[in-house]
Amino acid sequence: MIGFFDRRWRGFRVVNLVGWGLLAAMILGVYLAKTMAWGERNQIASVEIQIRQEKLRIRLLEAEVAHLEQPRRLEALSAGALGMAPIGPKQEIALDDLHRFERQKPIPAPTLAEPPVFAQADVGAPGVAAKIAVAGPVTAQFAAPQVTQQ
Amino acid sequence: MTGPVFAPVRLPLAWRWLGSWVWRLEHAFERARAAASPHDSRRRIALVMIAFGLAFFVMGIGATHQALFSGNSAEFSGASASPYARAALTDRNGALLAVDLPHYQLYVDPREVWDVQGTQQALAAILPQAQAKRLNKALTGTKRAFVIGGLTPDQRTAIHDLGLPGLSFEDDERRVYPLGNTASHLIGFSDSAGSGLAGAEKALDADVRKAAVTGGSVPLSLDLRVQAALEDELRKAANQFTVRGAVGLITDVHTGEILALASYPDFDPNNAGAADPNALVNRVAQSVFEMGSTFKIFTVAQGLDSGTVRLNSTFDVSHPLTIGTQTIHDYDKGDTTLDLPHVLLHSSNIAAAKIALAMGADTVTGYYRNLGLFGSAPVELAESARPLLPQKWSQNVLASASFGNAIAVSPLAVAAGTAAVANGGTYVPLTIRKVEPGHEPKGRRVFSPQTSQTMLRLLRMNVLEGTGGKADAPGFSVGGKTGSNEKVVAGRIDRNKLVSSFAAVFPADGPPEAKRYFLLVLMDEPHATKETYGFATGGWTAAPAAGRIVSRVGPLLGLKRAPVAATDKATVEAALASGEDH
Incomplete structure (x- = not known):
């Protein structure tokens, strides 16, 4: 142990050289670490600012959506532009009750002079015509809803 | 030649001490080197290393702790x-x-402004709301x-x-x-x-x-969809009857949550300072009203719950009831004798007064207190008003209070009290906070579950064949009671100024613990129209609006329209006639 402390290299104590070397490595390490950390920190800060701005934009958009979807505004638009009104009991139906409604009038005949090519091909397939007849147009099914009161 | 002779100078003690300290310091290393053994050097080195190591370790721990737990992470959490x-x-x-x-706030630094007049004109064009005086002062000042x-x-x-x-x-x-x-x-x-x-x-x-x-x-707790429907119907009704004010309120009778609260006229909170002071009044919480016959819900419930009356009890209403100088009349329906259900259906003041008098002041006031009618409604809103109560509960006052006179309460108080009638008998405080599913708020028992069940059927019957007929909403089993009270203006009753209301629960069928909501529609000074044949009472003004509201909000609240058979007149009458409740 004593030998190590007394050992010299070109007049310099080895222990001193090792110490200086370690110090230099530590300084360099700290410098590199801090430089990299500074870069990372900047990047994080930049991302965080971006997140904050995005959140702010989301807030603005949410507020704008809420403003545009004001119930009174929608009511005025739907009543004024579309002539709509709150639905009545006879216009409501629960999903479970859909099966109660049979088609109440025959499917109107196609008004097209010539049916589309794909329709011809479909109808020609076995069993397809029957399925189409059962399904019927949506408007026909809901022409005179009976509600659930029975 | 002889030079000057200097006498030895004796320095002050402090200087001498400093000199000797510097001398010792100068030679300390030499002395130590001469006296020390090689082992001492190693020990010193080891000690220095340990000291530095410890210092770095402590600093490292501190730096790590600071980095991880300093609380600065909130800075980037998106919070303001x-x-x-x-x-x-x-x-x-x-x-x-x-x-x-x-x-954004706008600031002006006049030292940088080149054209004061041009700047003033340009800003005034973009910001018409800016005060010209303040803008001028800022532009001609000396600092920002x-x-x-x-x-x-x-x-x-x-x-x-x-x-x-x-x-x-x-x-x-x-x-x-x-x-x-x-x-x-x-x-x-x-x-x-x-x-x-x-x-x-x-x-x-x-x-x-x-x-x-x-x-x-x-x-x-608010449900915006329900609120929108309530406001829309209330506004339509308010316009139809050109009211002074109107109130709409929907609560969950089990949780006390306020799902919708509307006070007409309303205001824009973005510019509350410019609103009409009349519009700023929250009539649901801040105003108190003599509710009129909707109070008979409490009177009949109290009578049943206290055992004072039963469903088959009868009341002679053929003559006005005189108590001291006060004479109590019924609206003339040609009635002579009424059983309890028809007391509610015909809204008999005479019978209600007789029930209250039979119970006595202590019993009635005890129930009122338990129903929260003697204090401001328990809700977070600071606006919740205290009621106007009689100073003394004389026979006259007791009789008047039984049909909603002599005591003025806020609509919120009525909501909390009626909810106790409709939810199985428990008084639950109202709240504007959202209550998580499954949470059961603490309440106090006021009525028995049997009383609650009977009252639900009576209220339903009142809509089916009583004064609340126009409040029916197909499939939602609405139960309720109308109320119409003449206002007191300058100390006198003004027969042309009514407070007309309808207090409803829906659905009224099912057990007391079933999902159920309370609705109050109140019109302050409604005016009769041709369609109402000159009537401005609750049954003609508030009840139809209540029916429309229930019809619109029922599906939004997850209620399914029940087949009519389950809620029709015969079913309710059969349940009452069976005497299973009272």
């Missing part, structure tokens, strides 16, 4: 750092009701001065695009209510310093500020 920041308010489904949005706050991003851009020197902006978060007038009385408003001044903004001020720190939001 402003001390005035307020969290967003949402309805129970997350719809936005109130939010802080970025605005505030001109106006609350500028929107568009206004800021417009000013920025002018390219005028000396103008600068600073961030200024402002509270925005994107729904405008919708639910304005429940949401309330706050000032520019971030303090709640009315409604939920004031009631939940601490929660709103706390949530702003974490970037969260505060959900209210």
Whole structure:
């Protein structure tokens, strides 16, 4: 142990050289670490600012959506532009009750002079015509809803 | 030649001490080297290494702790750092009701302004709301001065695009209510310093500020869809009957949650300062009314619950009831004798007074107290008003209170009291906070479940064949009671000024613990129309609106229209006739 402390290299104590070397490595390490950390920190800060701005934009958009979807505004638009009104009991139906409604009038005949090519091909397939007849147009099914009161 | 002779100088003690200390210090290393052994050097080195190691270790721990647990992470969490920041308010489904949005303050530095007149004209054109006097003062002053706050991003851009020197902006978060007038009385408003001044903004001020720190939001019990339907129908009815004011309220009778609260006329909380003071009044919470016959719900329930009357009890109503100088009349329906269900159906004042008198003041006031009618309604809203109570519960007062005179309470108090009748008999405080599913609020028992069940059937019967017929909503089994009371103006009863109301529960069928809601529609001074054949009473004004409201909000509340057979007249009458309840 004593030998190590007394050992010299070109007049310099080895222990001193090792110490200086370690110090230099530590300084360099700290410098590199801090430089990299500074870069990372900047990047994080930049991302965080971006997140904050995005959140702010989301807030603005949410507020704008809420403003545009004001119930009174929608009511005025739907009543004024579309002539709509709150639905009545006879216009409501629960999903479970859909099966109660049979088609109440025959499917109107196609008004097209010539049916589309794909329709011809479909109808020609076995069993397809029957399925189409059962399904019927949506408007026909809901022409005179009976509600659930029975 | 002899030189000058210097006498030896004796320095002061302090100087001598300093000199000897420096000398010892100079030679300390030599002395130590001479005296020390090689082992001492190693020991010293080891000690120094340990000391430095320890110091670095402690600093490392401190730095790590500071980095991980310093609490600075909130800086980037999206939460606002402003001390005035307020969290967003949402309805129970997350719809936005109130939010802080970025605005800007405009400052002028007159030292940089080249053209004072041109700047003044340009700013006045973009900002007509800016005070000319303040703008002029800022432009002609000597240092940077505030001109106006609350500028929107568009206004800021417009000013920025002018390219005028000396103008600068600073961030200024402002509270925005994107729904405008919708639910304005429940949401309330706050000032520019971030303090709640009315409604939920004031009631939940601490929660709103706390949530702003974490970037969260505060959900209210309000259901925006239900609120919209209530406001729409209430506004239509208010316009139809040209009322002075109107009230609409929907609560959950089991949780006490206020799902919708409407006071007509309303206001825009974005500009509350410019609102008509009459519109700022929250009539649901701040106003008290003599409710009239809706109080008979309490009277009949008390009579049944206390055992004073039974369903088959009969009352002679053929003659007015005279108590001292007061004479109590019924609306002339040609009645002579009424059983208890028909006391409610015909809204008999005479019979209600007889029930109250039979119970006595102690029993009646005991029930009123338990129903929360002797204090402000227990709810977070600071506006909740105290009732106007009689000083003495004489026979006259007792009789008058039985049909809703002599005691004036807020609609919120009526809601909480009626909910206790309809939910199985438990008085539950109202709340504007969202109650999580499964949470059962603490309440106090006022009525037995049997009384509650019987009252539900009586209220349903009143809609089927009594005064509340126009409130029926197909499939939702509405039960309720009308109320019409002449207002006292300048100490005298004014027969042309009514407070007309309808207090409803829906659905009224099913057991007391079934999902159920309370609705109150109240018109302050409604005017009769041709369609109402000159009547402005609750059955003609408030009840039809209540029916329309229930029909619209029922599906929104998850209620399914029941087949009529389950709620029809025969079923209710059969249940009452069976005597299974009382």
